[in-house]
Amino acid sequence: MQVIATAGHVDHGKSTLVLALTGQNPDRLAEEQRRNMTIDLGFAWTTLDSGEEIAFVDVPGHENFVPNMLAGIGPVSAALIVVAADEGWMPQSAEHLAALDALQVRHGLLAITRSDLADPALARSRALAEIRATSLGEIDSVAVSARTGSGLDQLRRSLARLTHGIRRPDVSAPVRLWVDRAFTIRGAGLVVTGTLPQGCIKVGDELVTAPPGIRVKVRGIQTLEEETSTVTGVARVALNLRGLTRNDVRRGDALLTPQQFLDTTICDVRLHSAVGNRLPSTLMMHIGAAARPVHVRPLGDDTTRLSFAPALPLRIGDRALLRDPGRHQIVAGMTVLDIRPPRLRRRGAAALRARQLTALSGNPTEAQELAHRKLIRRPVLEAMGVSVTSAPVAADWLADPDYWQDLSRRLTALASEFATAQPYSDGLPLETARQKLGLPDPSLVKSLIRPPLALHNGRIIHRTAELPETLAKSVQQVRDALHHAPFRAPEAQQLRELQLGEHEIRRAVRAGLLLHLEGKIVLLPDAPELALVRLGRLEQPFTVAEATRALATTRRVSLPLLRHLDGRQLTLRLVDHRREVARR
16 A cells, blocks of 8 residues: 655645545544534545555644644655646645655655646646655646546546555565544454555554553554454554553554654754744744644754653654744755764853764665764663664663773773782772773673673683793792692691781782782682582582582682682572572
């Protein structure tokens, strides 16, 4: 299916033409039929000779109902522009075309109506000239008369060519359905309608409203008044929802695939088709079927920051338009560049931000966004509308490669400087490193640790720091003895004879040569892993005495070692003081 919005001046025959094409009157309200004027959105559909189903969103042409018109054309990608032969190009023709241009709609068809009342040539020539200067460019045109039926067959053939040229949507994309109607049906409950541009909805699916973030279940689906269990974009859909009341949803709200969109109240945008050099400080933004008053803060020549409430589920690359309701004028189209922009706190921050935005196109790539953001969680980047292929650097964190290499260099320098300033310390604390690097998560620091750096007991050790010759010989003697009896830690007297005091042991630990447990107890760095192998052979749980025998040592060593293993959650201490090896 393809969904096409009508556009054109009031009383130029949009609804009459839709009725002639579909056999359905899109003016559903009694007042619309009484006044013979479209007030709200109307809908009708037909099947072309090609077998393609098309649905029409018939929008109001009167200037008093422009917001309703914008709600109708916002979610669609093609337009049927209607101009009456006997009246020609009119003010609302221009405003509707400005809206299509602002939204960068690129697929359209011109219908010159009432061609039985006047020669359509003049109206056609003027309309095509106006359209040619917009995003629609060169389009086909057909002269028709809904009263006589002249030109309707040709119009249907032109519609078939138009729909054939529209790119097919991604049915695997997340759902964002802008609600254009919401009503209740006795015995069924709440029903909402909208144009589904892409994605897939099935009966039983869970969606979330935006706003206010209520989870709902799809209990029924209709498209073109036919019940179905599955619908894919593009389609006009009516959803029967469980979990909402009529007061919970209104036009302009959205139904979303959970956790696939980010709500925002601030975004940086690029303007196009702007009218004039300066925008008013307050405008109305229209996107999909939603409208929001926005505060406008200019950044650069064609970039602006918009602030609004309540929040909207936006993505990078979204197209919208800005309208001045006071002047009844569309003043600019816009492309969303960033939905998580930085705060502008310092003098000159706006100018700096404008320079940064010059590198953003609104057609986001992973490399471009990572270069811009440096560091971001994968689900957040994907929810912004960016396709991600690279592997995370830690947990679900993604990083710009150049930024990540720079962090690695900085961490190595920090650890080296710390070792030089505090040669007898146990190493640079992990939390200190996180703060100095300005990173949000300790897991990122851990992922940066690679030789010559090592992590020991929450501290980062720089292992290339050379030990003095005398100290190196003493440490090597201890290591040689431990290689033969890994849990026979040297006595305090032996350490004194080797001149291994507190400071010397710290330097050896920082160099990755020894593991310090408590007091004067030192072992080799791999002692915990070796101990787990031996303890794992015991019947679980085990006592301290059983562990001591298995390790071929004394309680002087086994107790500190077991406490070390407990602290690393490698062993679990039970209420009866026995222990067991933790499952990994």
